[in-house]
Amino acid sequence: MEHCEAKCGTAEQEKALEAVIEASRSTPGCLMHILQEAQGIYGYLPMPVQKKIAEGLGISLSEVYGVVTFYAQFSLKPKGKNRISVCLGTACYVKGSDKILEEVEKELGIKCGECTEDGLFSIDSCRCVGACGLAPVMMVGDEVYGKLTPDKVKGILDGYKEASK
Amino acid sequence: MTVKELDAIRAKKQQIIDVRRLVREQAEEMAKHTAYRKQVLVCGGTGCTSSHSKQVIEHLEKTLAECDIHDVLVVKTGCFGLCTLGPIMIVYPEGAFYAQMTPEHVETVVRKHLVPGGEIVKELLFQDTVHPDGSITPFAETPFYKKQMRIALRNCGVIAAEDIEEAIAAGDYAAIEKVLTSMTPDDVIKEVLDSGLRGRGGAGFPTGRKWSFAKASAGDVKYVCCNADEGDPGAFMDRSVLEGDPHCVLEAMTIAGYAIGAHQGYIYVRAEYPIAVERLKIAIKQAREYGLLGKNILGLGFDFDIDIRLGAGAFVCGEETALMTSIEGHRGEPRPRPPFPAVKGLFGKPTILNNVETWANINPIIMKGAAWYSSIGTEKSKGTKVFALGGKITNVGLVEVPMGTTLRDIIYEIGGGIPNGKAFKAAQTGGPSGGCIPADLIDTPIDFDNLVAIGSMMGSGGLIVLDEDSCMVDISKFYLEFTADESCGKCTPCRIGTRRLLDLLTKITEGKGEPEDLEKIEALAQHMKTSSLCALGQSAPNPVLSTLAKFRKEYEDHIYNHHCTAGVCKALLNYTIDKEKCIGCGMCAKNCPVSAITRTDYVAPGHKLASFEIDPAKCIKCGVCQGNCKFKAVERK
Numbered sequence: 001m002e003h004c005e006a007k008c009g010t011a012e013q014e015k016a017l018e019a020v021i022e023a024s025r026s027t028p029g030c031l032m033h034i035l036q037e038a039q040g041i042y043g044y045l046p047m048p049v050q051k052k053i054a055e056g057l058g059i060s061l062s063e064v065y066g067v068v069t070f071y072a073q074f075s076l077k078p079k080g081k082n083r084i085s086v087c088l089g090t091a092c093y094v095k096g097s098d099k100i101l102e103e104v105e106k107e108l109g110i111k112c113g114e115c116t117e118d119g120l121f122s123i124d125s126c127r128c129v130g131a132c133g134l135a136p137v138m139m140v141g142d143e144v145y146g147k148l149t150p151d152k153v154k155g156i157l158d159g160y161k162e163a164s165k
Numbered sequence: 166m167t168v169k170e171l172d173a174i175r176a177k178k179q180q181i182i183d184v185r186r187l188v189r190e191q192a193e194e195m196a197k198h199t200a201y202r203k204q205v206l207v208c209g210g211t212g213c214t215s216s217h218s219k220q221v222i223e224h225l226e227k228t229l230a231e232c233d234i235h236d237v238l239v240v241k242t243g244c245f246g247l248c249t250l251g252p253i254m255i256v257y258p259e260g261a262f263y264a265q266m267t268p269e270h271v272e273t274v275v276r277k278h279l280v281p282g283g284e285i286v287k288e289l290l291f292q293d294t295v296h297p298d299g300s301i302t303p304f305a306e307t308p309f310y311k312k313q314m315r316i317a318l319r320n321c322g323v324i325a326a327e328d329i330e331e332a333i334a335a336g337d338y339a340a341i342e343k344v345l346t347s348m349t350p351d352d353v354i355k356e357v358l359d360s361g362l363r364g365r366g367g368a369g370f371p372t373g374r375k376w377s378f379a380k381a382s383a384g385d386v387k388y389v390c391c392n393a394d395e396g397d398p399g400a401f402m403d404r405s406v407l408e409g410d411p412h413c414v415l416e417a418m419t420i421a422g423y424a425i426g427a428h429q430g431y432i433y434v435r436a437e438y439p440i441a442v443e444r445l446k447i448a449i450k451q452a453r454e455y456g457l458l459g460k461n462i463l464g465l466g467f468d469f470d471i472d473i474r475l476g477a478g479a480f481v482c483g484e485e486t487a488l489m490t491s492i493e494g495h496r497g498e499p500r501p502r503p504p505f506p507a508v509k510g511l512f513g514k515p516t517i518l519n520n521v522e523t524w525a526n527i528n529p530i531i532m533k534g535a536a537w538y539s540s541i542g543t544e545k546s547k548g549t550k551v552f553a554l555g556g557k558i559t560n561v562g563l564v565e566v567p568m569g570t571t572l573r574d575i576i577y578e579i580g581g582g583i584p585n586g587k588a589f590k591a592a593q594t595g596g597p598s599g600g601c602i603p604a605d606l607i608d609t610p611i612d613f614d615n616l617v618a619i620g621s622m623m624g625s626g627g628l629i630v631l632d633e634d635s636c637m638v639d640i641s642k643f644y645l646e647f648t649a650d651e652s653c654g655k656c657t658p659c660r661i662g663t664r665r666l667l668d669l670l671t672k673i674t675e676g677k678g679e680p681e682d683l684e685k686i687e688a689l690a691q692h693m694k695t696s697s698l699c700a701l702g703q704s705a706p707n708p709v710l711s712t713l714a715k716f717r718k719e720y721e722d723h724i725y726n727h728h729c730t731a732g733v734c735k736a737l738l739n740y741t742i743d744k745e746k747c748i749g750c751g752m753c754a755k756n757c758p759v760s761a762i763t764r765t766d767y768v769a770p771g772h773k774l775a776s777f778e779i780d781p782a783k784c785i786k787c788g789v790c791q792g793n794c795k796f797k798a799v800e801r802k
Contacts, residue, residue: 028512029474029494036436036475063495070496070653072478073436089398090593090629091555093643127480127647129437130401131215132555133248133562142439144215 008048009041016041017049021056031057031067035074044075080115080122082160086138089128097136101125103150104138107157120164121157166456167464168342171333178334181238184257185323189303192258201238203279204257207266208322209241210408211401211440212248212562216265221252224268228275237279240331243409243444245322247309249561250291255304255322262304264291308578309560314541316549317365317402317525318565321409326444329451332412338457340531341416344423345465348531353424354380357527359535361547365402366392366483366520367598367624368700369546369613375517378507379425382515387427389418390511390518392488393434393441396480397596398647400627402551403521405563407434407441410525411448415458415471417527421517422469430471431511433488437478445473480597480651484699485518486510487653498655499699520625522551542568546612556593556629559584569610572602576630587632591715595624597644597651598704600711601637620711622704636733637716638723642670644708652701659702662693666709675736678724683713732801735786739802742777742790746798749774753790753799759783762790 008014020037024030034057038049045068054061068074086101101123105111108121115122131137134146145156180199184192185206196202207213207222222241229237245253250264254271256278263274263286270289277286287295293307304310315321324331332338344353358373379387391414395403407414418430434442449471452458460468474492481487482497489511491497510516526548530538539547546568552575555561559581566575572592576582583589591601594611600621602609609615613623631640649663666689669682690706697703713720722728729737742753744767754762754777761783768775776798779790791799 029492031494032475032477032491033494036477066496067494070479071476074477090596090627090643091399091553091561093398094556094629094631094635094640126437126478127396128398128400130211130395130404131248132399132401132553133212133251134215135555135561137215146215 008046008052013041014052017052018056021053025057031059031064032071035064035068039074044078046076078115078119079124080120081164082121082140084121084123084138084140085126085129086112086123087127087129087131087136088125089132089135091128091132092136095135097138097148099150100136100138100148100153103153104157107154120161168346171338171342171457171463174330174333175339178330182324182331182334185255187258189258189260192260196258200236202236202281204238204240205279206240206242206255206257206322208243208245208251208253209326209440210244210248210405211438212244213251213253214440216251218252218266220268221254221266221271224271225254225275228272229279232275232280234275234279234281240325241327242324243321243326244318244405244563246313246318246563247291247560248563249559253291256285259285259301260303260305261285261301262291262294263289308581309562309564312570312574312579313565314549314567315565316529316541317406317522317551318409318563319529320413321405324410326409326411327447329412329448329455329457332410332448335410336532337410337412337528338416340528341419341423341457342463343531344420345463345467350380350424350426353420353531356535357424357530360526360530360538361535361542361545362523362526362530362538363546363613364519365522365526365550365625367595367622369623372519372523375507375519376421376424378505379427379515379517382508384515386429386512386514387425388511388514388516389421389425389427389430390488390492390516391418391430391432391434391524392483392485392518392520393432393438394476394483394488395435395438395521395625396483396651397598397625397627399555399629400553400596400625402553402563402626404435404438404441405551406521406525407438408444411441411444412452413528414445414521414524415448415452417524418471419458419462419467419469420527420531421519423467425515425517427517428468428470430469431474431492432471433474433476433482433492435478436475442473442475449473479653480647481653481699481701484701487699488518489516496653498653499701501698522626543610543612543615545614550611550623550626552626552628554580554628554630557583557587557632557635558630566611568612571608571610573607575611575628576607580630583630583632587634589630590633590635591631591637591712593621593629593631593640593708594627595622595704595707596627597647598622598700598707599624599627600707601631601640601715603715620707620714622707634731634733636674636729636731637712637719638670638674638729639731639733641709641712642667642674645670645705648701648705652705656696656698656702658693658696659698659705662689662697662702663705665689666693666706670709673720673723674729674734676723676727676734678720680724682724683717683720686713738786739781740779740784740786740788740790741800741802742779743798743800744776744778745769746796747776748772748796748798749776750796751777752793752795753777756789756793758787758789759785761785 363369486500645667
């Protein structure tokens with residue numbers, strides 16, 4: 001990821017970012033939208049990307065950084081190829097989602113908020129994906145796994161490990 | 166589009182929609198007037214999509230083609246409400262309610278039921294609709310649906326969520342037609358005011374008053390906003406409306422724009438709701454194409470347009486001023502009020518903000534009138550309320566009931582009671598701003614004021630049922646973790662208060678609580694309530710205060726006896742092995758992650774191997790041993 005420190009990712013990524021800034025800069029309140037798009041391009045928001053956005057909009061870096069760190073959706077660190085998100089909303093919590101999270105952490109040997117060394121998985125917790133009928137749930141990427149028990153976790157993760165081989 | 170063209174679309178598809186709304190015999194008669202022998206509605210809401218309803222639809226279309234059936238209409242709708250039984254599929258005109266569908270089940274239904282002359286496959290139906298004598302009860306007559314009254318959810322699970330013509334045929338955009346052709350802005354506000362509609366987002370402020378303040382504010386530029394930042398964990402009412410009937414929100418916002426003199430609206434929606442966002446985008450695009458948004462709506466001279474703004478995961482942005490700050494592109498911190506948004510809101514202009522469910526009530530109020538609407542509900546809370554039933558309850562899902570329905574009816578009649586024979590302990594309403602209602606208050610008629618009187622609040626409509634296995638101290642701690650995490654940090658009482666309350670609760674759940682901690686909690690809670698800047702901090706102590714008032718014994722038990730009755734607080738638990746029951750198989754010791762279990766010398770009478778014991782000094786109380794013991798020899802006390 002070192003190359004990110006010097007410039008904004010690949011040439012295509014940089015071009016895509018510039019296009020987003022150009023298209024949105026005149027819309028009032030566009031910063032959030034640009035950050036969301038930028039995170040879609042890069043997977044996270046490294047400092048050079050934030051600097052570029054600040055310059056593009058003619059605002060200070062501290063303002064950009066302030067917004068990035070305020071919202072849970074924005075990440076300063078890269079995420080895994082498979083983003084695991086364990087729901088800790090109330091409906092899931094009372095049905096034992098904390099134990100699901102523990103199991104995922106144990107299985108991957110990392111803590112919530114971290115990324116595995118091979119970059120295959122990262123774990124986050126979230127507050128309600130709205131699939132309360134299936135509580136407890138976790139998401140891997142866009143896929144929702146519901147009515148979970150700790151013993152189902154390994155099988156699900158193994159499936160993703162297998163798929164990446 | 167003109168009014169005439171709108172009416173023509175409505176007429177064109179009216180009968181198709183009617184088939185889904187009429188009782189069986191009439192529906193069968195009506196179906197003969199349409200091009201479709203049968204209609205199959207499959208839920209495409211988040212709940213059912215998560216249980217793979219997409220595959221159900223794909224398989225359905227494939228099998229129909231294979232069987233050469235072309236007079237069956239397949240419709241992807243929004244939520245039917247009974248999320249726990251998803252994916253759900255309803256076949257009209259019979260109204261056959263199939264639950265937990267798999268591709269194999271779909272195949273069976275197509276070949277046995279949907280073919281000409283086919284019959285309902287009873288064994289795949291939602292079993293509440295099958296009478297013991299073999300006859301089929303309409304699903305509207307089952308306990309889950311019978312006591313419900315669907316106003317806000319009237320079109321959810323009835324229409325194709327991505328088809329504006331179905332929405333029009335189901336009644337959407339009839340109210341904007343009525344408003345623009347026959348009502349003045351003052352007429353509209355009076356109707357909403359007289360209906361008694363109160364904001365469904367939590368606080369219950371009268372919607373009509375909000376609108377009249379905004380209308381009275383001077384200025385050429387005003388805004389109408391929709392709060393779809395449903396942050397209360399365990400609540401999914403607004404999401405379901407957006408997924409099932411997005412046009413009703415667009416229409417209602419346009420009506421409000423006309424009433425207060427605004428021409429631009431914003432919908433602030435959670436990015437965590439991808440299906441809702443997608444349907445909204447489709448709906449806005451279609452409404453513009455049909456001339457129902459944009460310049461000169463219906464050719465009647467009124468301009469109004471709507472844009473979407475995505476949230477980025479901050480609970481505080483559900484607070485109105487914070488939401489507006491966020492739309493402006495800043496950190497979503499609340500602003501002091503006054504000035505209220507109706508005077509100085511988004512971009513400093515007069516603004517009204519209502520939540521999705523509030524908007525969903527506007528069309529029926531305009532069409533059926535304030536007198537009709539205000540005849541439903543209680544004296545000070547009119548209409549219905551949608552609740553997201555969750556937690557320890559059989560029928561997890563979405564329900565809409567008249568205000569004044571008792572908690573008992575919701576939990577036991579509609580919700581089907583508590584599963585696994587457990588005892589009801591409390592119902593949590595209002596999420597992180599609300600409180601817990603104990604068993605002795607279960608007959609309270611639910612409305613805005615009654616809930617506040619018994620120490621909770623309506624909130625947005627999350628209703629989480631707790632059974633005997635839930636520890637009330639732990640639940641309070643859970644909510645404080647949430648509010649401490651979500652506090653924006655702008656004002657001190659909230660930023661530090663939530664943290665300190667959480668510290669005190671953590672101390673108690675770890676068995677380190679001291680007698681004076683309860684007084685400290687109460688004093689701190691009062692300071693937070695009176696001095697926090699916004700509702701997040703003002704209401705953050707509510708879960709603690711309400712459980713402290715209703716379940717004080719449980720707190721005292723943790724402090725004085727170091728005991729957690731529900732067996733949740735790990736630090737207070739002790740795992741032991743009953744040496745008489747232990748057969749010495751060693752499964753517990755083998756699976757113990759910290760090697761805290763060793764074999765003893767004792768062989769119980771009738772057993773061949775020596776029993777095991779747990780070293781409490783090493784035990785981390787993970788409970789793995791208990792899960793692995795087939796002989797129920799591991800006890801948790």
